[in-house]
Each structure stands twice: as C-alpha cells, then as structure tokens.
Amino acid sequence: MRWLTLTLVLLCCIAVDSISFIDPKVLVLVDDKQLYQSHSFLFSTLEEKGYQLTVKTAQDLNWSLTSEDGEYRFSHLFLLCPKTFGIMTTGLERADILDFVEAGGNVIFFANTGYEEPTSKLFESFGCELDEPQSLVLDHIYYSSDWDSHFGGKHSAVLATGITNSSVVYVDSENKPIVYHGIGMGIFPKRELIFPILWGSSSSYSYFPNTRITDLPIVSGEETVMMAALQSRNGARVLLSGSTDICANSLQTTFLGNKHFCSQIVSWTLGERGMLRTQNWRHHKVGQLLTNHSSYHMYRVEDEIEFLVDIEEWNGIEHRWKPFLGNDVQLEFIMLDPYIRKTLTCVDTTKGSYYTRFRIPDRIGVYKFSIEYYRRGYSPIQVSQVVSVRPFRHDEYERFILQAYPYYAAAFSMLFGVIIFGFVFLHGKGMLSIKHK
Amino acid sequence: MIGTSIVEASKQLLVHYKNSVPYHLKVIDAFLLYVAFTAAIQFVYVLLVGTFPFNAFLAGFFSCIGVFVLTVGLRMQLNPQNQSPANRWQRINPSRAFTEWLFCNLVLHIAVINFIG
Structure with a gap:
C-alpha cells in the first residue's frame, strides 16, 4: 500500500x-x-x-x-x-x-x-x-x-x-x-x-x-x-x-x-497543443440515474440510451488538460457497419462533456461505441467500447395490441362457443340422449 | 338448362338434408358454420391489416381451424350412417366421443391462450 x-x-x-x-x-x-x-x-x-x-x-x-x-x-x-x-x-x-x-x-x-x-x-x-x-x-x-x-x-x-x-x-x-x-x-x-x-x-x-x-x-x-x-x-x-x-x-x-x-x-x-484524449465514458438507459459507474455493458434492442464523454486537450502553457470545444465530433454505434452515427453536442464547456442520445437498433449482437476523430493539427481520437445488445426477454414483449383484438375475440369466442355447444349438446331438447345409451 | 338443374339440385339437397339428417347433427352443422365464418373473417382481416401480431393471428385462426376439425370428428362419430357393422366406429359410444371432443378442445385452448401473447 x-x-x-x-x-x-x-x-x-x-x-x-x-x-x-x-x-x-x-x-x-x-x-x-x-x-x-x-x-x-x-x-x-x-x-x-x-x-x-x-x-x-x-x-x-x-x-x-x-x-x-x-x-x-x-x-x-x-x-x-x-x-x-x-x-x-x-x-x-x-x-x-x-x-x-x-x-x-x-x-x-x-x-x-x-x-x-x-x-x-x-x-x-x-x-x-x-x-x-x-x-x-x-x-x-x-x-x-x-x-x-x-x-x-x-x-x-x-x-x-x-x-x-x-x-x-x-x-x-x-x-x-x-x-x-x-x-x-x-x-x-x-x-x-x-x-x-x-x-x-x-x-x-x-x-x-x-x-x-x-x-x-x-x-x-x-x-x-x-x-x-x-x-x-x-x-x-x-x-x-x-x-x-x-x-x-x-x-x-x-x-x-x-x-x-x-x-x-x-x-x-513537441505536443504542447492539439493533443486530445477522451475521459469518463458513460452511457446508460434514459431514465436511469446517471453516475460515473453506471455504464452497463448489456442493452436490449430498442432501448433509448444516453451517451456522455469528456474530451480534453493538453495545454502546454498551463500544464494541464483543458476541455476541448468542438462541434463536429461524432459517435458511431458499430456492428461491422455503423448502425448509428450521431454528432455529439457539447453540454458542459467547463468539462468538455459531449452528449447524445439515440435508440438502439432492432438488431441483436455485439456492438461498440466508437469515436474516431481526425482533424488537421489534432492528434487523432480512436477509441471504442464494446457493449452487447440482447433481444427482448419473453415477458418484455408488448401485450394487448389494439390490432390484435379481433384475434383475441375470435379465440375467446371459440372457447365460449365450445362451452355453450357442449352444454346444448348435453342438455338441449331433442338432442341425442347420450346418458341412457 | 344447367342453371335450372343446379337450382333444382340444391333445392332437392336442402329438402333431403331437412328430412334425413337427425336433429343433433343439424346443431353440430350450425356450430361448424359459425366456426368457419369466424375463421373467414379473421383471414380477411389479416389480408387488410397485415400480419403484425403474427402470433395472435395464428392463435386466433388456428383455434377456429382446430375447433372445426375436432367438431367434424365428433360429427363423424355421431353420424348414424357411419354405424354400420363394417365400420370400426360403431363400437364407440356417443358419451365417449363427446368426452374426447371436450378433452381435445381443452388441450387446444390451453395452447391457443399460451400462444396468443
């Protein structure tokens, strides 16, 4: 220690x-x-x-x-x-x-x-x-x-x-x-x-x-x-x-x-200016509390997620990392091909925090968040983080869809039809008397 | 000529049906008509609206088909014309046929309710 x-x-x-x-x-x-x-x-x-x-x-x-x-x-x-x-x-x-x-x-x-x-x-x-x-x-x-x-x-x-x-x-x-x-x-x-x-x-x-x-x-x-x-x-x-x-x-x-x-x-x-780095990657489902450690590595298809990252630039005069302010940094959500490409917006100029939100595509697999930023004079940013995207669980599907009501009605009418027919068949007048046979 | 003969034939068919088919089979036939009509409505609906909740469509449609098939089976077993000594169904008594029909419907509807979503 x-x-x-x-x-x-x-x-x-x-x-x-x-x-x-x-x-x-x-x-x-x-x-x-x-x-x-x-x-x-x-x-x-x-x-x-x-x-x-x-x-x-x-x-x-x-x-x-x-x-x-x-x-x-x-x-x-x-x-x-x-x-x-x-x-x-x-x-x-x-x-x-x-x-x-x-x-x-x-x-x-x-x-x-x-x-x-x-x-x-x-x-x-x-x-x-x-x-x-x-x-x-x-x-x-x-x-x-x-x-x-x-x-x-x-x-x-x-x-x-x-x-x-x-x-x-x-x-x-x-x-x-x-x-x-x-x-x-x-x-x-x-x-x-x-x-x-x-x-x-x-x-x-x-x-x-x-x-x-x-x-x-x-x-x-x-x-x-x-x-x-x-x-x-x-x-x-x-x-x-x-x-x-x-x-x-x-x-x-x-x-x-x-x-x-x-x-x-x-x-x-000698690298006093224009050296970029990303810090503090965080992403989470919309609605969940945002903490620094809330980065889930498993999402469900069609989850709405928020993504935040801090981008900093080395300042050789002040000897410290300072926020990098740009308006053209893009985030990609890639599974072999980029499924989503979004421009990040700077939401906190004191930290250089960049933000975007998007809906995960309806396609399961292993994706990665990726930022690739090449600009003249700046050191390139090439970072990525892998997340997996799972399908709906069996109980996560939508229920009682409006469009399906005729089918529900048909199925239940069959159910009650069978019960009523059975009743009529057993007790109806003029039916075959099966009790005495 | 053909038109009149078809009308004649169908008239004869109806008369024959009314006279010779026993009452309990007529009730079964009415129920079958209702089931087939429900299935037809669903088929038209799926053509118009699309297959989106496909599992619900399959459940609704197949419950009709299933009930139809089971009830046709019941009708065949209860038909007196099938009760000839040559027919192996002659030994099946109607109460057993009805119980089997009821049990099969139970199994069918458990499957349908599970599948409908």
Missing part, C-alpha cells in the same frame, strides 16, 4: 514537471556546434519552458537513442544535421527515425542547402520531395528587399505568403512577414497525413539561383512548400523544413514574424 502511494505521488510529480505530457527529454543533433550557436534563441526558449535538451553533434560518440533495454531515452528528436544525417550518425539512420515515429516520438528535421542524400530519402519516406541540394526557393516579386542582400541578393529571401490555416498548429497574432531562405519541396499527391505549413506565393518557384531556367522547376507557384508537418495516426508529429535559416537567430528580429512562427510550430510539434 505504501509503495503504491509512493508510486502515485511520484507519478504526479512527473506529470506536473513535464511540459508536454509525454516527458520533456529532447535530443538535439547538429552538424556542428556553430549551427547550435546560430539557433540559440530557439533552444533557449525551449529550455526556459522546461525541456531537457541533450545537444550532440554527429561526431560525438557517447550517445544512443535507446537505452540498453531498448527503451527510447528521448521522446523528441530535434535534428539540425542535414549534412551529416545518415552519413556520420551511426545508430540514427532513416529506419531508426521511422521506428521512432512509429513508437510515438516527435521529430523535427531542418534540411538546408548542401544536404546529403539520406536527408532527401528521409523526406521522401514522410511523403515529400526536396529539390536539389544547391537549389533555392526564388521569388522575384514577393521577396524581402531588406533581407535579400543578407543572403546574396538573388531574390532568395522570399516572403512566405501561405501559412496553414489550422489554428491549432499556428496562430498568427502578429501579422508580420515571414522570411524564408532555403530549399523548396513538393508534397506527393494523395497523402493524407502530411500537410504544408508554409508555402510561397504564386510567383515563387524552386530552382538554382543565377541560372537560366532550361527545364521545368519541380515545384512552382503555391505548390512550393517550405515547411510541412505530419500528424501520424498514433499521435506522433513530424516537422520538416527546407531551411535552417528560417529559425536562425539572425532572422528572429522584432520586424519579422519568424520568431513567433518558429516557437509556435516547434511547440506544436
């Missing part, structure tokens, strides 16, 4: 400590220490929030993604190593990153000019294609004239005009321009999980700077994606960027939106 209490107390401490509700250990892998220095603003904000950064270069030998017993030492990977990734990083190849994401870890990867081939292979496995290592996103109309000279005056300091409209990923509170200098990428068609976060204007394209265009750029116009994110089905998030400069210290000035943008999308990727 004491051990149990102690463990619970410890668990509570851990839960309070962490920013992201997973644990806050981040492995930062950089090409060289200089790259870390040039992004120190970003990393120091992370450290201020309580993340534990372990900074390594690919040349360092004394690090490993997993402990001896195969568990991951980190829950987030921050990779700023486009030149050394897959070449000098033994133990962190493409397959290791994919396994890490599969296990639920978050990955941030910044590519840059002069990246090596394993980097583009990694981007491809997440569903997007990087342009050539020496290419840049160019835009001769929407470029920052203040910053262009800083990057060589090739009109490569482009203004990112397209930003994701998912308010959970990024909230633009400042409305300042975002300057991007780096490689463009294209997202493969028909990919459901990956989506662009930052893209160029209709006049942008990706090509080698200072070169006459001889063939078609691989991406142009608003398809020129600069940053993309992937929200996987298990809740893990991946952020892919074609540029390290976008979050570098040099661009984190008060005149640009880069600082706000970088901190927002990094905190989203």
